[in-house]
Amino acid sequence: MNMKVAVIMGSASDLEVMSQAINVLEEFGVEVVKRIISAHRTPDLMCEFAKSAKSEGIGVIIAGAGKSAHVAGVVAGMTTVPVIGVPLMTKDLGGMDSLLSIVQMPAGVPVATMAINGAKNAGLYAIQILALTDEALSQKLDQFRKEQTQKVLDATI
Numbered sequence: 001m002n003m004k005v006a007v008i009m010g011s012a013s014d015l016e017v018m019s020q021a022i023n024v025l026e027e028f029g030v031e032v033v034k035r036i037i038s039a040h041r042t043p044d045l046m047c048e049f050a051k052s053a054k055s056e057g058i059g060v061i062i063a064g065a066g067k068s069a070h071v072a073g074v075v076a077g078m079t080t081v082p083v084i085g086v087p088l089m090t091k092d093l094g095g096m097d098s099l100l101s102i103v104q105m106p107a108g109v110p111v112a113t114m115a116i117n118g119a120k121n122a123g124l125y126a127i128q129i130l131a132l133t134d135e136a137l138s139q140k141l142d143q144f145r146k147e148q149t150q151k152v153l154d155a156t157i
């Protein structure tokens, strides 16, 4: 059975950026579970989601949030499914609040933190994790990298 990737986010206002992760995953043919789950506003839902993720066939969780962005870290504390955090840009502190909330995890509960608004790389990183045990996905990644390289070589200035 092919593993799914969950893309969760703290608010519907995060969707515009987090769509970059969803889009790249869907382009690679990965099934995506999408949920709005807030660490602060829906803690019970978050707990339920994290505890059932593995049995639901989710192989990687991508968690995007802004401000005091706790969704990635708290979910990571409740599952051994790898969690990728995406700190989202904020008006007041330029996303540094989100970045620092996600990146400084205590030893024992890792979260792979992407750049501020780095949702596309989160999607690609999730694909790279799944590709370790999925040959078809691995081949698609090789092709993606080749095309990416060629675009640089073809670019003219």
Ligand code: RP5
Residues within 6 Å of the ligand: 009, 010, 011, 012, 013, 014, 038, 064, 065, 066, 067, 088
């Ligand atoms: C965070 O607060 C969300 O992840 C979002 O980035 C930010 C603002 O949320 P809304 O006020 O737009 O719902 O929890």
